[in-house]
Amino acid sequence: MGQKKDLTGSEKSKIVRYLAEGCSSLKIAKLLKRDHRTIKRFIQNSQQGRKKRVEKPRRKITAHELRKVKRAAAKMPLATSLAIFQSCNITGVPKSTRCAILRDMAKVRKAERRPPLNKTHKLKCQDWAKKYLKTGFSKVLWTDEMRVSLDGPDGWARGWIGKGQRAPVRLRRQQGGGGVLVWAGIIKDELVGPFRVEDGVKLNSQSYCQFLEDTFKQWYRKKSASFKKNMISMQDNAPSHASKYSTVWLARKGIKEEKLMTWPPCSPDLDPIENLWCIIKCEIYKEGKQYTSLNSVWEAVVAAARNVDGEQIKTLTESMDGRLLSVLAKKGGYIGR
Template sequence: MPRRKLLSDFEKGQIVAMKQECLSVCEIARTLSRSPGAVHNFLNHPKRVDGRKSTRNATKISKKQTQLLLRDASKGEKSCRELKVSLEIDVGVRRIQQILRDAPHFKYKKMLLRPQMLQRHKSARLEWSKKMLENRNAFWRGVIFSDEKKFNLDGPDGLACYWHDLRRKEQVFSTRHQGESLMLWGAISCYGPSHLVRVDGNIDCTLYCEVLEEDRLPFAADTFGEEWTFQQNGASCHRSNYTKNWLSSKNVKWLGWLAKSPDLNIIEIVWGLLARRVYRHGRQFCNLKDLADRIIDCWSSSSEEYLNKLYESIPRRLVEVLEKKGGRTKY
C-alpha cells in the first residue's frame, strides 16, 4: 500500500493551532482528513520532516554484523548492551533484542541453578563411576539411600507455575514469609521408604548417630537383616571421625558419596516428587502440623515399583557419567 503524502507546512500550523484550542488528536485528524497516528507523531516529534516514525535504525545493521551478533550471543556470556559495545553495532539495544528474539534458535530464559562442577569434581566422578560399575544390580538393591530435606509453609522457593489463559486475569501467588519450616530426614530401600525423622536445629555428629541408632538401624535390620550398605552424602556430620568410628563399632558398611553429584543420588528424585505432591496446585499450609501430616501421607505412598525403577537406573546413570567424561547427566 503506498504511503500518503507528507504533512504540509499549512497542515502542521493547523495542528498546532487546534491543539492550543484543546482539541483532541482524533478531532484534529477528522478535521484535516489525516490519520490520528500522523497527528500524534507530529505533536510528539515536531522536528521530523513528515511526522512519521523514523525507520532508519531498522536496516542499519548489516548481514555480516548480524552473523557476528548471533555467534557471540550463542556463548551466553554477554547482555545485549555488552554485545552492542563489544561488536560496535550502531543500532539500539532494543533492536539487538529484536534480532535475537526473531532468531529461531534463541530463547531468553532463566539460568538453571546447579552446583558448580570443577575439573577435579569431574575426574573424581569419572573414577568413582568406573569403580561402581563393577558392582552388579544385586549390590545396589542392598543399598539404603538417605538424605535430609527442608519444607516450608509456602512451598519450595515460594514458586508456583501454571498454564495462563491470556483471556483471563493472572493468578497471584502470595507468600507470607512466616519463617517456619520443617527439616526432615528420610531413607529409601528397594522395598519401600523408611519413617521420616524430624530434625530440630543444627544436626551434629552426636545427634546424627542417635538418629541412626533409634531409627535407621532398625529400619535396615527389618528390611535386609545383616547384609546391607548405608549411603550418606558428604555433610560434615557424616564425614566426622566420630560418625565413622560409630558406624564401624556397629559393623555398618557405608558408601561414601561424591561432591556435586545430586544426579547420581536417587533419593533426590524421591524428594522432588514428594515436593510436587505436597504443594500440588500451589497449596500453602497454615501451620507445621498440617504440613507434616501432608508430607507423611505423600511419603508413605511411594510405591515399591517406583523405587525399583530408580534403583535400576543407577547403572545407566554411571554409564552416562563415563560418556560425559565426568560431566552432568540428564538425570
C-alpha cells in the same frame, strides 16, 4: 484518610465487584479503607477506556548487524539484550526491538545449577564408578535430607494462565515462614521414612546420630539377619554424615568397611534419592500451593511420600547401573539427574 499508593490488582477486582452489586464509590472507599478520590479516579479511568496503543515502526538493523548479534548471543550466554547489542556497537535500538530480534535466534533461560568439578573430583568419580560397577544396587540403602519451605523451593512459582484470566494471589511474607528438614531412605522398592527432624535442631555429628537412633534404628532392627548382612549404606559427604563421630556410631551398628559406601565429592547427580525429592516437591507445590504452618507442609510431605509406589522407587534404584556407565563415558563429569 490520606491518599496511598496505586490500587493493587486485588483491590481493582473488588471495586468492579462492588460496582456490580450497586455500591457507591464512597461506600467502596470505606470498605477498602482507601481515599475516596483514588476510587473515583479509577472508576472514571475505567469508564473512559484505554487508549489504543499506536505501534511505532521498529528500528531496522542490517543483515550484517544481524549476523553480529547472532555471534554475540552465542559468545555471551545469559547476557542482557543491551549488553549483546552494545558489544556489536549497535545503538539506538529500543528494548522491545532488541528482544524481538533475539527471540528469533535465542530464548531466555536460567543458568543450570551443578556442583563445581575439578580434575581430582572427576578422577574420584571414575574410581567410584569402577569400584561399584558390579555391585547389586538392590541392597544399597540411599539416604539424604531435604528441606521444604512454606512457599516452595524458590518462594515463587510460574505457569501458564489462560487469556482473560487473572493470576492467583500468592502470599508475600514480611516475616515468619521457615521450613521443615526431612530425612528419608530408599532401598530396592522400599521407602524408609520420611522422618522429620525436630524444629530448631541443627544437624551436627551428635544430633545426626541421635536422630538415626530415634528413627532409622527402629526400621533397621526389624530387618532379618541376612538383610543386615548384605545391606550397604550410602552416606554423602555432608560434615554430619562423614565425620569420625558418625562413622564410629555407624560401625557400632555393624555398618562399616564394605557395608558403608564411599562417596565421591560433589556428586548429588549420582544419588537416586534426589529424584525422589523432586517427585515429592512437585506434588506438594503443584499449582503454586503454599502453606501457612510447618505442620501443614510436613503433613503434605507425608501424604506425597505415601503416594510414591514401589515401582517408582524401584525405577530410581535400578537406574544406578546406567548412572555409573554415564560417569565412565563422561570421564567423571556431571551426568545430570
